[in-house]
Amino acid sequence: MLSGIVKCGYCGAPLVARLGTRRKDGSRTIRYECYNRYPQKSKRVTTYNDDKKCKSGFYYLLDLEEHVLDRLNKLHTNPEEVLSQTSEKDVQFDKELKSREIKQIQSKIEKLNNLYLIDNISLEDLQSKTQELISRKNELLRELEVDSDVSNRKKRLEEVLNFEDIYSIDYEHQKFIVNSLIDRVKVHADAIEILWNI
Numbered sequence: 001m002l003s004g005i006v007k008c009g010y011c012g013a014p015l016v017a018r019l020g021t022r023r024k025d026g027s028r029t030i031r032y033e034c035y036n037r038y039p040q041k042s043k044r045v046t047t048y049n050d051d052k053k054c055k056s057g058f059y060y061l062l063d064l065e066e067h068v069l070d071r072l073n074k075l076h077t078n079p080e081e082v083l084s085q086t087s088e089k090d091v092q093f094d095k096e097l098k099s100r101e102i103k104q105i106q107s108k109i110e111k112l113n114n115l116y117l118i119d120n121i122s123l124e125d126l127q128s129k130t131q132e133l134i135s136r137k138n139e140l141l142r143e144l145e146v147d148s149d150v151s152n153r154k155k156r157l158e159e160v161l162n163f164e165d166i167y168s169i170d171y172e173h174q175k176f177i178v179n180s181l182i183d184r185v186k187v188h189a190d191a192i193e194i195l196w197n198i
């Protein structure tokens, strides 16, 4: 349910699932621990935080899943609260990035036009490159429109949260909800921070 989105709250590396000790009935617990908890001697292909040893401990997968489901249950009962927290700041930041990209695209188009005027590129090049830029710009404009409308976020949320009770739906459905609404789960020994994607 949490693979890919669960990260170490201390160093930011992903948490990886490992089999824990065997129980009396023969089943084994699954624990999550920081990718950097036991740094390898040989250099790994993917590194996080310069492969520095992380002192974070381990967490039982079931505990983490339970916590996330509990938070989703709260979101389900009271979406307004979470919506108001999902910081307007993040939305604002994202909007600024998009507006900036739109400006950059605009100036690229102008440059291309100038290049064409001084015979530095062909008309075909001008057209195909401009077309590409324009469609990216339109895409950004559409996204901006959606972002700026809080009611759209609410509507999307309602669509995803269209079930009776998070505990009564099957695991695959729960997983889908988690992946639709949660960007990251940052795990500390004493706190679990959820970054919503709403």
Ligand SMILES: [Zn+2]
Residues within 6 Å of the ligand: 008, 009, 010, 011, 012, 013, 034, 035, 036, 037, 054, 055, 056
């Ligand atoms: Zn770590």
